[in-house]
Amino acid sequence: MGINAIIIHPADNVAVAVREIKSGEQIVGINHNIQAREDIPRNHKVALREIRGGEKIIKYGETIGIASRDIQPGEWVHTHNLKAEDT
Numbered sequence: 407m408g409i410n411a412i413i414i415h416p417a418d419n420v421a422v423a424v425r426e427i428k429s430g431e432q433i434v435g436i437n438h439n440i441q442a443r444e445d446i447p448r449n450h451k452v453a454l455r456e457i458r459g460g461e462k463i464i465k466y467g468e469t470i471g472i473a474s475r476d477i478q479p480g481e482w483v484h485t486h487n488l489k490a491e492d493t
Contacts, residue, residue: 409435411452415467420451420483422465427452433480443480451483463488 411421411433421436427446432439438454446452451465457477462469471488481487 411435411446413437413454414465417464417467419454419457419462419464421454423448423450423452438479440480442482443478444482446482453477453479453481453483455479457483462491 410425410427410431411423413421413436421433423446424435426448427433427442429442429444431442433442433452436454440454442452456479457463457473459473459475461473463471463473463483469491472491473487474489475487477483477487
């Protein structure tokens with residue numbers, strides 16, 4: 407099967423899919439026991455843990471947005487559940 411996701415920075419709460427991950431597939435290449443809750447497109451983000459609505463989404467060790475709703479581990483993180491951080 408091989409690695410299908412990577413964590414870029416230790417502070418990240420999302421991993422990046424290095425290939426398409428199918429719903430129900432184990433996410434491999436991270437130190438978490440997570441199963442994909444939905445299809446994750448290649449190069450897209452997947453939640454590593456529960457992320458509450460209003461919580462920061464961290465990638466590259468930096469805030470890239472805010473969760474617009476609760477996100478479960480293994481869920482695809484994209485524009486449908488992520489919004490820009492208010493400045």
